[in-house]
Amino acid sequence: MASVVFFRAVNVGLHQRFQPGALAKKLADLGVVNIGAAGTFVVRGNISAAKLRAEILRHLPFKPELMICPAREVLTIADGKLQGKPPAAKGVTAFLSVLQKPPSQSAKLPADYPETGKWQVRIMACLGKFVLSWRIDGADLYANAVVEKHFGIKATTRNWNTVRTIEKVLAG
Numbered sequence: 001m002a003s004v005v006f007f008r009a010v011n012v013g014l015h016q017r018f019q020p021g022a023l024a025k026k027l028a029d030l031g032v033v034n035i036g037a038a039g040t041f042v043v044r045g046n047i048s049a050a051k052l053r054a055e056i057l058r059h060l061p062f063k064p065e066l067m068i069c070p071a072r073e074v075l076t077i078a079d080g081k082l083q084g085k086p087p088a089a090k091g092v093t094a095f096l097s098v099l100q101k102p103p104s105q106s107a108k109l110p111a112d113y114p115e116t117g118k119w120q121v122r123i124m125a126c127l128g129k130f131v132l133s134w135r136i137d138g139a140d141l142y143a144n145a146v147v148e149k150h151f152g153i154k155a156t157t158r159n160w161n162t163v164r165t166i167e168k169v170l171a172g
Contacts, residue, residue: 016064020036023059027056027059033169095158
């Protein structure tokens with residue numbers, strides 16, 4: 001079964017830096033495709049999450065946090081199964097956050113941050129460990145920080161365009 005790997009907190013400043021393209025080449029026998037510099041990979045090969053994690057860590061000088069998801073789950077999200085499809089509004093960008101684990105309790109959504117005044121980040125929906133949020137372009141708040149605060153769970157966040165790219169790679 002194909003997988004999607006989301007790294008958390010890598011290639012930010014001087015913290016946990018690596019070259020995703022070089023890692024993808026080292027893992028080419030697993031059918032790994034690099035999606036950008038943030039640490040997002042599509043793995044076309046049939047490998048368990050535990051073995052995939054071990055193989056990735058074997059090639060890195062640090063131990064990053066990884067969220068490894070079955071590709072079918074990510075495709076379900078991309079197909080619009082997560083309520084609140086990405087906005088078409090100008091000046092608003094959609095993001096997908098992947099939580100380390102699903103929340104134990106359902107949160108009241110949508111939720112706006114800041115809680116008073118004009119919102120900058122709006123958490124729209126949560127399905128399992130996937131969270132859809134919208135962010136006003138140029139806002140001071142970041143979607144990942146807001147999602148982590150709201151749910152109390154570590155997360156990693158990608159622009160919705162990355163989700164579309166993952167979808168295209170898996171279809172191809």
